[in-house]
Amino acid sequence: MVAETLAHKNARVVSRECRGDLSRCGSAGLVEREVEPGPPVAVTYRLTQRGQGLGPAMDVLRVWAGAPVDEDGHPVPYADVAHELEAR
Structure with a gap:
């Protein structure tokens, strides 16, 4: 994008x-x-x-903001979501 x-x-x-x-x-x-x-x-x-270390905090923010989550409540990787949107 x-x-x-x-x-x-x-x-x-x-x-x-x-x-x-x-x-x-x-x-x-x-x-x-x-x-x-x-x-x-x-x-x-x-x-x-150090940047990679922010991953868990960014995941929490993504879930809070309404990002799609898997059955365990973990955010779905952005690449997977983007692929689904392109297929529409």
């Missing part, structure tokens, strides 16, 4: 906003940035251990 948004004609504005958010997450130690020289230049962001 983010890739589709970035491919939109307003990609420069969205990209700037994402870069700012990702930069703040990097400063907080939640993500690491890797730049591969180009052309074209490719930038990859990955969660750090």
